[in-house]
Amino acid sequence: MLVKDSFSRFGTVEDHPEVLKIYCYDFTLIPRIFSRFIKRPIIVVQPRSAEDVAEIMRICERHEIPIVPRGAGTSAYGGATPLKSCVVMDFKRMCNFEIRDGELVAQSGAVWIEMERELNRNGEALRVYPTSANVSTVGGWIAQGGYGIGSLRYGSIAENLKWLEIVDFEGIRIVKGEEMRYYVGTFGCLGIITRACIKTRKNEPINCRAVHCSFEEAISMLEGGYHASFKNSKYLSLEGFGAKDVLLICSEKGDGDETGKMMWGRRLIPLRIASKGKRIFPEVILPHENAVKFYEYAERISEGLEVVFAKDCAVFIAALGNGYRNMLKALKIVKIAEKLGGRVYARGMLFSSSYGKDISDYKKRIDPKNLLNPGKMGWNVFSMSIGLLGKLIWTA
Amino acid sequence: MDCIRCGLCNVCPVFRVEKLESVSPRGKIIVSKSIDSRIARDFFKCSVCGLCEVVCPVNLKLTEFWEKKREELFEKKLAPLPIHKKLREMTFRDFNPYGGRQEKRAEWLEFPVEKSRTLYFAGCTASYRLQNMAKASATALKELGIEFTVLGPEEYCCGSPFLRTGQKDIGRFLFEKNIRAWQKAGVEEIITSCPGCYKTISQDYPRFARELGYSFEFEVKHVSMIFSKLAKGKLGFKATYHDPCHLGRHMGIYEEPRDAIRRCGIKLVEMERNREFALCCGAGGGLRSQFKEISIAICEERIREALSTGTDILITSCPFCEYNFTRTGKGRIKVFDLSEIVCMTLFP
Numbered sequence: 001m002l003v004k005d006s007f008s009r010f011g012t013v014e015d016h017p018e019v020l021k022i023y024c025y026d027f028t029l030i031p032r033i034f035s036r037f038i039k040r041p042i043i044v045v046q047p048r049s050a051e052d053v054a055e056i057m058r059i060c061e062r063h064e065i066p067i068v069p070r071g072a073g074t075s076a077y078g079g080a081t082p083l084k085s086c087v088v089m090d091f092k093r094m095c096n097f098e099i100r101d102g103e104l105v106a107q108s109g110a111v112w113i114e115m116e117r118e119l120n121r122n123g124e125a126l127r128v129y130p131t132s133a134n135v136s137t138v139g140g141w142i143a144q145g146g147y148g149i150g151s152l153r154y155g156s157i158a159e160n161l162k163w164l165e166i167v168d169f170e171g172i173r174i175v176k177g178e179e180m181r182y183y184v185g186t187f188g189c190l191g192i193i194t195r196a197c198i199k200t201r202k203n204e205p206i207n208c209r210a211v212h213c214s215f216e217e218a219i220s221m222l223e224g225g226y227h228a229s230f231k232n233s234k235y236l237s238l239e240g241f242g243a244k245d246v247l248l249i250c251s252e253k254g255d256g257d258e259t260g261k262m263m264w265g266r267r268l269i270p271l272r273i274a275s276k277g278k279r280i281f282p283e284v285i286l287p288h289e290n291a292v293k294f295y296e297y298a299e300r301i302s303e304g305l306e307v308v309f310a311k312d313c314a315v316f317i318a319a320l321g322n323g324y325r326n327m328l329k330a331l332k333i334v335k336i337a338e339k340l341g342g343r344v345y346a347r348g349m350l351f352s353s354s355y356g357k358d359i360s361d362y363k364k365r366i367d368p369k370n371l372l373n374p375g376k377m378g379w380n381v382f383s384m385s386i387g388l389l390g391k392l393i394w395t396a
Numbered sequence: 397m398d399c400i401r402c403g404l405c406n407v408c409p410v411f412r413v414e415k416l417e418s419v420s421p422r423g424k425i426i427v428s429k430s431i432d433s434r435i436a437r438d439f440f441k442c443s444v445c446g447l448c449e450v451v452c453p454v455n456l457k458l459t460e461f462w463e464k465k466r467e468e469l470f471e472k473k474l475a476p477l478p479i480h481k482k483l484r485e486m487t488f489r490d491f492n493p494y495g496g497r498q499e500k501r502a503e504w505l506e507f508p509v510e511k512s513r514t515l516y517f518a519g520c521t522a523s524y525r526l527q528n529m530a531k532a533s534a535t536a537l538k539e540l541g542i543e544f545t546v547l548g549p550e551e552y553c554c555g556s557p558f559l560r561t562g563q564k565d566i567g568r569f570l571f572e573k574n575i576r577a578w579q580k581a582g583v584e585e586i587i588t589s590c591p592g593c594y595k596t597i598s599q600d601y602p603r604f605a606r607e608l609g610y611s612f613e614f615e616v617k618h619v620s621m622i623f624s625k626l627a628k629g630k631l632g633f634k635a636t637y638h639d640p641c642h643l644g645r646h647m648g649i650y651e652e653p654r655d656a657i658r659r660c661g662i663k664l665v666e667m668e669r670n671r672e673f674a675l676c677c678g679a680g681g682g683l684r685s686q687f688k689e690i691s692i693a694i695c696e697e698r699i700r701e702a703l704s705t706g707t708d709i710l711i712t713s714c715p716f717c718e719y720n721f722t723r724t725g726k727g728r729i730k731v732f733d734l735s736e737i738v739c740m741t742l743f744p
Contacts, residue, residue: 012415012416014416014418016418016434018427018430018432018435019417019418019423019427019434019435021426021427022417022418022420022422022423022426022427023417025401026401026403027400027401027402027403029400046416072403072406073403073417074402074403074404074406090417092415093415095415117668121704132403132404134404134407134451135404135406135407269451269453270404270453271402271453273453274400274402274453274454275453275454275455278398278400278454
């Protein structure tokens, strides 16, 4: 009751013991033997402003209560999964945004598709957005450091931010330029994103073509494109479509075709192949120069492969079956990608040990009590197990 | 329920208003095995619109799941919620959830009808609240050459509001009242202008008939199926169409109302979310009666979407949708039932 009283002045709180269970999960598939390492939050708070966030953080710091920020909970990396008893800071009520002089300034909980609709009414459009745009939030996708629709022309979300408003134990501030790297892709471990100024583009119509080609040929066809994704025949057949590899190439100029239009129309309906049984989807990022080599390997090992092209890299999404054997396969895919100069798409809870020294040192300085999303930077039982297994696989 | 917890179902219109995971489809599935009165209440914060089912990548049969869960809550005495209970009591007494007198059920009828094998089933909302809709549907059918009868005091609520809120017992009771009346009147074909009635009579009644030992050989049609073939006109104005959930997602009727609208000579402009992805109006599944604020907030969003098409004329084909849009829109948007549009072509 005391905890509820402390937080209820900041907005809606949730402390029903069964309902709190919901906040133990995001899209991450957690093997049963590991489920005991997931902790139920003490309370869920839905702040309405950066000032609320700062005040909540002050209380948490005083009482040494960990904080786990949460957007839509659609990430598959466990970024919003509590590993310690904590306060979950749910940003769904901080969902306002405004478009001013060609600038989009959005609160952390704003949903991508709602901003896109409003921008379109003003002749503007988002440069990049996630395939889960119908539900996912600004803060969640930035904290994951996502790539998505439009990344071929405009790169990752990191390259499309003008500034971020951050709240940490020192207060509220605006960060720009190089300093934003501490907050993009770090899952709220170094500070909580409360607002973002996001770059937009003129709402030119997007024309899409579907081209049957090999992966190697696909890479040579990306010039001048806005968005491109490649699906191999195995992936397409899992989706219930044709049996030939296909590249969807979209641009702000040029012509389109019917299949391209249809594929573009389905861009925000992800994961359809999950209907063919529970799956694991390891996602890795490879530089363009090693993408073909990696593709040859990943194609052999996976049940289907989708590749989303970005400006200077390619994001591979491999479809694997369920179960422990496939988890090992997923790890193998990550290891091969790393060997070829790539990396896992996002770190979250599963790959939390792979941050560089610069980031880790910053964490020690800014959050000495390790209260900001604890366990998501450095080792935890998940990243430790994955690390060990990875080593074993590599040795084998 | 083999949910993968991807969260894509958070397109749920109620969740978008309430912003709490306890009312999201994913959240409700997670807590579905340990329901108390608080969680039970959240299970009714849902218009059973079925959008979650459309976006679910693992094709979970969610609409069925919500209805089954509500039945379970009713059996465990965690439901009906207060207003649903009031409507239930009223319907046991008056055979409709509006407290209208049974002998006045066909008061809207403006011309005599003969005995026929075809029945126009107006439903409770059109009979007692939106009589314009019942009048227009009957007039349009008559003018288009469809012979039909109306049962008036022998027509009873189809049970849709109760079946959608887990109250199977009253659904069964109303089924028996209706089927006996239909058999007595020699009805073979049922035409309705209410998607709730259409879904209930097409999907739930055959199941009840099997359970209770009745034969069910009625041909059931929604008026849009008739108008799509027979309507014609040159109305010439621009309008948008709202897909009622019970007609669209639940029954797969998307093109017939659109064909009818086009045949009336209207320039149809689609809203961004249409057909299976259409946003619910917020009235169904007992939501409007029990959680009016949520229902209005959803409806406001749909009205904004309709107005952004550049027209202020919205056509729908459901009394619940029409009622919610008219009440919430307060003059900002002109709302017509499809049958009223067809009538415009017949009496220009």
